[in-house]
Amino acid sequence: MSENGALPHRGKVLTVDTMNANVKKVDYAVRGPIVQRAVQIEKELKEGVKKPFKEVIKANIGDAHAMGQRPITFFRQVMALCTYPQLLDDNKFPEDAKNRARRILQACGGNSIGAYTTSQGIDCVRHDVANYIQRRDGGIPSDPDNIYLTTGASDGIVTILKLLTAGEGRTRTGVMISIPQYPLYSASIAELGAVQVNYYLNEEKCWSLDISELQRSLQAAREHCNPRVLCIINPGNPTGQVQSRQCIEDVIRFAAKENLFLMADEVYQDNVYAEGCEFHSFKKVLFEMGPEYSRTVELASFHSTSKCYMGECGFRGGYMEVINMDPEVKAQLTKLVSVRLCPPAPGQALMDLVVNSPQPGEPSYQSFMKERTAVLSALAEKAKLTEEILNTVPGISCNPVQGAMYSFPRITMPERAINEAKAKGQAPDMFYCMKLLEDTGICLVPGSGFGQRDGTYHFRMTILPPTDKLKIMLNKLKEFHQTFTQQYA
Amino acid sequence: MSENGALPHRGKVLTVDTMNANVKKVDYAVRGPIVQRAVQIEKELKEGVKKPFKEVIKANIGDAHAMGQRPITFFRQVMALCTYPQLLDDNKFPEDAKNRARRILQACGGNSIGAYTTSQGIDCVRHDVANYIQRRDGGIPSDPDNIYLTTGASDGIVTILKLLTAGEGRTRTGVMISIPQYPLYSASIAELGAVQVNYYLNEEKCWSLDISELQRSLQAAREHCNPRVLCIINPGNPTGQVQSRQCIEDVIRFAAKENLFLMADEVYQDNVYAEGCEFHSFKKVLFEMGPEYSRTVELASFHSTSKCYMGECGFRGGYMEVINMDPEVKAQLTKLVSVRLCPPAPGQALMDLVVNSPQPGEPSYQSFMKERTAVLSALAEKAKLTEEILNTVPGISCNPVQGAMYSFPRITMPERAINEAKAKGQAPDMFYCMKLLEDTGICLVPGSGFGQRDGTYHFRMTILPPTDKLKIMLNKLKEFHQTFTQQYA
Incomplete structure (x- = not known):
């Protein structure tokens, strides 16, 4: 303290200049600036700001439930039983779910999943x-x-x-x-x-x-x-x-x-x-x-x-x-x-x-398999759909989505768009994705967030939206790409 | 490969000599050698090995449920509802629990706690x-x-x-x-x-x-x-x-x-x-x-x-x-x-x-408060009990347990015990706790795992065991300390 009792002016202990330098180098595109802007836009939509679209479609992250996929019933039944074991007396829950829950709880300290x-x-x-x-x-x-x-x-x-x-x-x-x-x-x-x-x-x-x-x-x-x-x-x-x-x-x-x-x-x-x-x-x-x-x-x-x-x-x-x-x-x-x-x-x-999913002969086996197969077949269908529709767009070229949950198509960008992006200090595909988001509400991640060969441009898009929505999204994307290409021709 | 097709002899890529040196310096006593030995002893007991005790009492870690404390009913009801929302139709769950669950689910992607x-x-x-x-x-x-x-x-x-x-x-x-x-x-x-x-x-x-x-x-x-x-x-x-x-x-x-x-x-x-x-x-x-x-x-x-x-x-x-x-x-x-x-x-x-726990007027308020108060009063009682019993033991001195879940009493160790420990390359209070575990089944953490002034010795003991068990444990500990002191006098 100074003599008049006031603290001397002190700077922050922790600033970007004095913080862990390695942390500063960290980048995580899947939740980067595009996604932050998407969250903002959602708020703006809620507040009634007019946009050329009604909702943000988040195809940036492999988050199946957020895109409407339902949880597997058996899994959630067992988890509810583990969480609130009083339900073990409830005859609405199948026996195999109860057995799984009992076995897990027996392995927990004090038979509680809270230990x-x-x-x-x-x-x-x-x-x-x-x-x-x-x-x-x-x-x-x-x-x-x-x-x-x-x-x-x-x-x-x-x-x-x-x-x-x-x-x-x-x-x-x-x-x-x-x-x-x-x-x-x-x-x-x-x-x-x-x-x-x-x-x-x-x-x-x-x-x-x-x-x-x-x-x-x-x-x-x-x-x-x-x-x-x-x-x-x-x-x-x-x-x-x-x-x-x-x-x-x-x-x-x-x-x-x-x-x-x-x-x-x-x-x-x-x-x-x-x-x-x-x-x-x-x-x-x-x-x-x-x-x-x-x-x-x-x-x-x-x-x-x-x-x-x-x-x-x-x-x-x-x-x-x-x-x-x-x-x-x-x-x-x-x-x-x-x-x-x-x-x-x-x-x-x-x-x-x-x-340790339900086995043949167990009460939940049929419904479990049905739910599992439904999810995986829908994904297979959407993988194909994505590849097919994207490859109809001149200037977009998409490898087959053989597995996982993403397509990573290559996009041809007009020279003028590349220059405009560079003038803004943005990666060209970041510029593309940001414009896509502002114009259509579609949230993708630019290829530059994953790395790509110099001079090539991509985006990552999940195949998780429900089929109808995915189709709409792909067609909007097609339209956007055509307009974008004309605009910067 | 060498010419006969055999791989040349290769050492491990990752060894203690080539691994992250900082990780090697890490120590975490709460789950250290004493606890590992306690787990072994539990296995031995199960296999029928004879011991001077019937069970291991784990007073090493602040794990309330493992020591028999019951979860708060309201919390688990809401968690079960969030996990398996079909239960929202079940009239066995109170309305305030359902409201909490609905509010949380509405804030989750796709209304799923799995997003x-x-x-x-x-x-x-x-x-x-x-x-x-x-x-x-x-x-x-x-x-x-x-x-x-x-x-x-x-x-x-x-x-x-x-x-x-x-x-x-x-x-x-x-x-x-x-x-x-x-x-x-x-x-x-x-x-x-x-x-x-x-x-x-x-x-x-x-x-x-x-x-x-x-x-x-x-x-x-x-x-x-x-x-x-x-x-x-x-x-x-x-x-x-x-x-x-x-x-x-x-x-x-x-x-x-x-x-x-x-x-x-x-x-x-x-x-x-x-x-x-x-x-x-x-x-x-x-x-x-x-x-x-x-x-x-x-x-x-x-x-x-x-x-x-x-x-x-x-x-x-x-x-x-x-x-x-x-x-x-x-x-x-x-x-x-x-x-x-x-x-x-x-x-x-x-x-x-x-x-955001139940508020006065909500259906679960009374029972929530009753459960909460029961846990906290029992802990207060056990805090006092621990201090009192430990301070009756010559050579143990225990500060009041004003809060948290632990006592950290100081123990006087005979010179001979200290020397024997040192000859074994053990911290003296590690030697003490290990012997306590082998003789009585009580699992504590030596003070050396937390740091203490040179030449002083302590252990950390949770006050979590149920009151009856805690009393038995404290009396066993008392007896052990007396025998130990005599043995090494």
Whole structure:
């Protein structure tokens, strides 16, 4: 204090100049400026501001329920029973739902889903996850001790990246990620101060992964950092491709040869639509390649309750399986996750239902399968529809949406539009998407938020809106693109 | 591959030598070796191994439901309704529960708790939090834009520490934490590579906080780092003290003078038992000190669904309020939390119920208040009981448990026991707690896990077991301490 009792003028302790520099480098386009503007526009619409559209259609994020998809009844029944066990006496709930709930509650401290769980996740859930993986992968064993439940897949991915980040300068950990990528990766790499190493997917070959490109990228990276991790998203986000078994084998061979830790983001494992495409887990292919690989290659794979046919994003459920992780590192991992106590117990319970869904003969089996199939067939139909309609637009070219929930079409932008964007300091596809939002209410994410080859422009669009709305949206988009092209011709 | 097709022998990519060095430094005693051994012992008991006790009593962690506390009925009714909205037609649920559920669902994408929420948290929940804070603090305004919902309080605390961590070497951010402390702080500081700056609480004065000690600690720290943050836990964990209004005012004045960002961990705000003690929020005191302080001092305060009378740890609900945060930094904070998409929606909904609980006149008010009061009175009784019984043991001395859920008594250890522990490479109180666990099944956390003055020994014990069990436990502990003291005399 000064003598007259007034505090001396003090600046802020925490300013952009004195804050964590890595955090400043973080970017997350899926919830970036376009989405913030979309939220504003929604408010303006509510306040009666006149717009050339009546509602904002949010095709920016893989949020199925927000786009009208209904939750799976069985899952919600079990979750309600776990939450309010008095309902176990209610005969409106099917017996299999009650059995699942009783089993989960018995595994909870004090039989309450409100108790902390062990940090690695509820024991019986981890066992169920391991059994699921084993069934999925044709009998290849999975060890519950290798399963860690997580707060959505994002949490697991960041945790593994955190373990792997070390060194300084030229020895700093490099993380190889596909371009286009899901920006959780670039954001986490920036936050951790690791080095982002880009490898480009081959748009001309339906966003496939070429080993020669991996090789190029790795060699270039070795000049300035220590690339130790290779991240793969399959089925792909934002690009919607499904990798062939051969490709996965090649990637694993490459990782083995080059001493890379593999991270396989497989949250869209049930979202495969295209004929001839099939989901192959990295774990399965690794083990089919024989002990030379299955006993050496380090792999972490990730799954979640947020995608597939469930779309239960809000519960933040997920798991990861770690393979060939050094036991001492595993102990460090277990210690690290214990600091945050545990993943949300409701998310863990929901993850359990996903891996331990109703079986033939159980009362809820038929209705569960019906609901599941309905969601997945609708998605398959919308994947096709999206590709078809977009490809009728001159100046838009869209690869088949083989899987996941997104199309990532390439757009041809007139030179004048590119220049106007640059004059504004905007990425040209940001400029495009912002104009699209203002003119039509359609909210997409510009390709620049995911990364793309220089001089190419894209957007990511989810295929989640209900079919009628999707059709309207695609046609509006078509019209917009034509007008835009004329306007800037 | 070598020419015969075999892979060259490759070491692990990720080993303790090549992993993130900061992660290795992380320690989290609340789930450390004692707890791991307790879990093992429970398994052994199940397998029929003979022990001098029949069950493990876990008094190591503030996990109320695991110790038999029942969830608040109203909260679980609303959560069940949000989870399975078909129940809204069920007349077994009270109208106020239904209204709360409808309101929350209306604020969710697609009216589903399975949708992502905005990253900062559901709008109406943040408004309810702001209203709660305003009521709690006698009308001092709270702005919903300053509220961030979090995945438990831990998440918020780590996020703010992350923003604040910057600089290298002598300019590296120093974080002042009380000793004893809750090890989330030391663990996060280690993980972020910030510098832990200890200030000691005054055990002789009931774990109070002396400004002279803050001054000493700060001056010493300025020799080797840049102390920018002062963390306070009130009511205290692990020490159970409740700070006086005067003390809080002094701390705020100190922070203002020394340019420190204040972090107030107030998750035990309803857990105040001792006569003459009262909870004062840092926010309230700050604003009562006048604009000179209320317009300048940067403060983040934290709350959670896990403690108080709710004990809903598994839901991982929480919020933080940031005061006087630089708007540009706030934008960075909002961006940073968006990378993880959103806190768990069920945890957000539960947080809403905590800040928007049944009001007089609503159908659930009476039963809610009855349940709430029962939990808090039982805790008050157990706080007193714990202090009383422990203080009858020669060689144990226990400060009053004024608040929170823990006692942190000091134990006198015989020289021979200290030497034996040291010979084993164990902290003496770790040796004591391990022996206690093996002999009696009581699971406590050694004081060394929280920090203590050199040459003093403590343990942390929750007051959560049901009263009968708590009495048995305390008497067993008494007996153990006497035997231990004789054995090592």
